[in-house]
Amino acid sequence: MSDHSIDGPAYGSENRPILRIALVYMLTGFVIFLIMGILGLIMRLDHAGWWVISPNWFYRIMTLHGAGMVASLLMAALGGIIAILNRTVKLSARWLWSAYVVYSLSVPFLLYAVLIGGFSGGWTALDPLPYHGMTWSKSAGVMMYVTFLAVGVGFLIYCVHIFDAVRRKAGGVRRALAWEVIFSRKSNPQPYEPEVAELAAIATAIIGIVTVIGGVLVLAPLFAEAAGLVDHVNPLYSKNFIMLFGHSIANVTIYIAVALVYGLLPVYTKRGGHTTKFVALAWNFTIILVLTPPPHHLYQDFAQPLGLAIIGQVASWSIAPSVLLLTILGNLSYIYRSGMRWAVPSVMIALGFWGWVFGGIGGTIDSAIPANQLLHNTLWVPAHFHAYYLLGVTTFVWGYLFYLISDLSGVREKASTKIAAWLYGIAGAGFLLVFFFSGADSIPRRYAVHLPEWNLYAAIAVPFVLLTIFSLLWIIADMIRGLRGAWRNTGATK
Amino acid sequence: MTQKDILILFLVLSAIWTAIWFKVILSIPNIQPEEEVTANANTLRRRLAFPMIATLVILLTAVLYWSPYPIFRERTIGKPEVTVNVNSFQWGWILDTDTLPVHKVIEFNVTSRDVNHGFAIYNSEGRLVAQTQAMPGYVNKLIFKFDEPGEYTIRCLEYCGVSHHVMLATFTVD
Numbered sequence: 067m068s069d070h071s072i073d074g075p076a077y078g079s080e081n082r083p084i085l086r087i088a089l090v091y092m093l094t095g096f097v098i099f100l101i102m103g104i105l106g107l108i109m110r111l112d113h114a115g116w117w118v119i120s121p122n123w124f125y126r127i128m129t130l131h132g133a134g135m136v137a138s139l140l141m142a143a144l145g146g147i148i149a150i151l152n153r154t155v156k157l158s159a160r161w162l163w164s165a166y167v168v169y170s171l172s173v174p175f176l177l178y179a180v181l182i183g184g185f186s187g188g189w190t191a192l193d194p195l196p197y198h199g200m201t202w203s204k205s206a207g208v209m210m211y212v213t214f215l216a217v218g219v220g221f222l223i224y225c226v227h228i229f230d231a232v233r234r235k236a237g238g239v240r241r242a243l244a245w246e247v248i249f250s251r252k253s254n255p256q257p258y259e260p261e262v263a264e265l266a267a268i269a270t271a272i273i274g275i276v277t278v279i280g281g282v283l284v285l286a287p288l289f290a291e292a293a294g295l296v297d298h299v300n301p302l303y304s305k306n307f308i309m310l311f312g313h314s315i316a317n318v319t320i321y322i323a324v325a326l327v328y329g330l331l332p333v334y335t336k337r338g339g340h341t342t343k344f345v346a347l348a349w350n351f352t353i354i355l356v357l358t359p360p361p362h363h364l365y366q367d368f369a370q371p372l373g374l375a376i377i378g379q380v381a382s383w384s385i386a387p388s389v390l391l392l393t394i395l396g397n398l399s400y401i402y403r404s405g406m407r408w409a410v411p412s413v414m415i416a417l418g419f420w421g422w423v424f425g426g427i428g429g430t431i432d433s434a435i436p437a438n439q440l441l442h443n444t445l446w447v448p449a450h451f452h453a454y455y456l457l458g459v460t461t462f463v464w465g466y467l468f469y470l471i472s473d474l475s476g477v478r479e480k481a482s483t484k485i486a487a488w489l490y491g492i493a494g495a496g497f498l499l500v501f502f503f504s505g506a507d508s509i510p511r512r513y514a515v516h517l518p519e520w521n522l523y524a525a526i527a528v529p530f531v532l533l534t535i536f537s538l539l540w541i542i543a544d545m546i547r548g549l550r551g552a553w554r555n556t557g558a559t560k
Numbered sequence: 561m562t563q564k565d566i567l568i569l570f571l572v573l574s575a576i577w578t579a580i581w582f583k584v585i586l587s588i589p590n591i592q593p594e595e596e597v598t599a600n601a602n603t604l605r606r607r608l609a610f611p612m613i614a615t616l617v618i619l620l621t622a623v624l625y626w627s628p629y630p631i632f633r634e635r636t637i638g639k640p641e642v643t644v645n646v647n648s649f650q651w652g653w654i655l656d657t658d659t660l661p662v663h664k665v666i667e668f669n670v671t672s673r674d675v676n677h678g679f680a681i682y683n684s685e686g687r688l689v690a691q692t693q694a695m696p697g698y699v700n701k702l703i704f705k706f707d708e709p710g711e712y713t714i715r716c717l718e719y720c721g722v723s724h725h726v727m728l729a730t731f732t733v734d
Binding site for chain 1: 561562563564566567569570573574577578581584585587588589590591592594597598600601602604605608609612613616619620623624626627628629630631650674675676678680682686687688689690691692693695696697698699700701702715717718719720721722723724725726
């Protein structure tokens with residue numbers, strides 16, 4: 067068995083059914099992520115001019131890639147939380163399976179919309195495009211929104227259960243949110259200190275619930291429009307709420323992924339794992355900092371009330387001091403001069419912090435309104451969120467999955483696999499840098515056909531994508547050795 | 561400010577961050593007690609908090625002043641002298657003129673008659689110089705002054721369907 071610290075995950079036989087669910091969430095997310103990655107490669111090959119596909123198929127692939135990546139990485143991150151939370155909180159297999167089944171219904175809906183219905187309106191499905199696509203039917207647009215609904219309802223079931231389970235254990239929401247730690251008083255010398263994973267879980271569950279409510283506020287009128295009950299939905303209203311839903315569901319994923327780091331880092335550094343005042347503050351701020359920046363997606367809608375743009379700007383910039391001083395500095399202090407043991411998960415964590423801040427720098431610059439005027443909807447935007455995802459979310463989540471499988475199976479990693487993890491970081495950084503340079507060169511995002519003078523950027527990016535895939539396959543080859551054992555050691559209690 | 565300035569700022573900040581990250585990674589073998597590291601981190605946190613927040617507040621004011629919204633643009637580049645109406649559709653642009661004067665303050669009134677589009681102006685070197693969204697039912701006023709004569713290209717920057725990438729138009733500034 068790989069080693070534990072007192073703060074690291076420890077899995078007993080009593081929680082085997084829940085661990086099986088955690089594995090299913092994570093593996094489902096992982097498999098879809100790999101397929102979506104291949105779709106991403108196809109798009110960059112098209113941009114390089116090496117494998118030209120029709121615009122119709124390019125945009126269908128783009129839609130699948132976006133929706134699939136966002137949904138799969140969220141699902142995998144949620145699986146990780148289940149595994150960690152399971153150590154200290156009583157979870158219901160019935161609730162978690164229900165969430166999984168409803169969430170997974172999004173897959174056939176999405177495939178139907180895109181492959182049969184021909185929907186290629188992008189994963190954000192910005193109203194009124196889905197019902198006025200010209201090349202696909204209104205029913206395909208409706209099916210895309212049904213996909214949203216399945217993800218939203220599945221996520222809601224998960225969040226409500228997690229919220230309730232953590233609240234029950236803590237004896238109240240305020241205690242679960244570590245307010246006794248934040249507002250510690252002399253009259254209460256022993257404030258209730260939730261586990262970091264519990265605090266993170268309830269904070270992100272609150273974000274999830276608000277996000278889904280935002281989604282319902284736009285989906286309900288859009289379904290009413292499809293049913294002919296209303297003529298049309300105000301496009302400024304729908305854009306605000308689609309962005310609230312889309313931004314928050316994507317953005318919360320990195321925070322859920324970071325929660326896994328809090329659970330995993332102590333295993334390798336023998337540090338941290340406690341809900342200090344700074345940790346408590348960071349997670350409480352997270353609730354506000356995920357839900358308030360979405361108006362920055364509408365900076366270029368000058369008809370939007372100015373106050374909302376200012377809120378978007380202030381909220382987006384508030385993330386920088388909060389995340390840097392609380393979360394990043396806190397976690398780096400767990401690593402700094404710690405004697406951290408290098409293994410695939412710890413390499414992935416280290417890479418993840420680099421990528422998170424790297425993407426954050428790009429995002430913070432883009433969230434300045436004058437800079438956004440020159441960068442909005444260029445490749446700078448996917449550069450920023452691919453940095454979050456590729457070198458933030460995936461490194462944290464796959465690092466955790468690697469650990470979990472190794473821990474459950476008792477199969478130790480091969481020493482050489484660490485090289486693959488570092489390669490993943492180098493390949494990702496190269497791929498992302500090219501994206502940022504492309505954005506600075508004003509290349510639009512979501513273009514099926516690139517001008518010949520833009521081809522070079524994608525041509526440089528493709529080898530980095532291939533290296534990413536190669537390093538990931540290398541990691542998988544090692545991880546898969548323990549998969550059967552991990553699977554056997556979960557499920558029904560013997 | 562151009563994209564080149566933005567890129568340099570990004571690369572400088574990223575290089576600083578990468579140096580910090582390497583310092584942390586390379587420190588790992590030289591073990592120090594957790595309490596000492598935590599205390600140092602808390603001191604650093606206290607020292608950085610105020611300057612960082614103050615810098616952001618100051619920058620925020622500047623950012624708003626230099627934002628592209630008409631209320632600010634009228635102060636930074638002047639009141640509009642020429643008005644151009646822009647309508648958009650899947651997949652094309654309708655401008656009520658194809659020639660615009662150089663060094664004059666121009667107001668583009670941008671809208672759409674179907675779905676959301678992005679009205680983005682590229683100069684003859686292929687650099688994006690200004691943009692606003694084209695949203696059905698709304699008119700977005702983009703105020704801009706062309707300092708360079710030449711041929712400019714309008715590209716759609718909000719994905720609008722399968723011919724999004726060929727939704728182009730040109731106009732001349734002289």
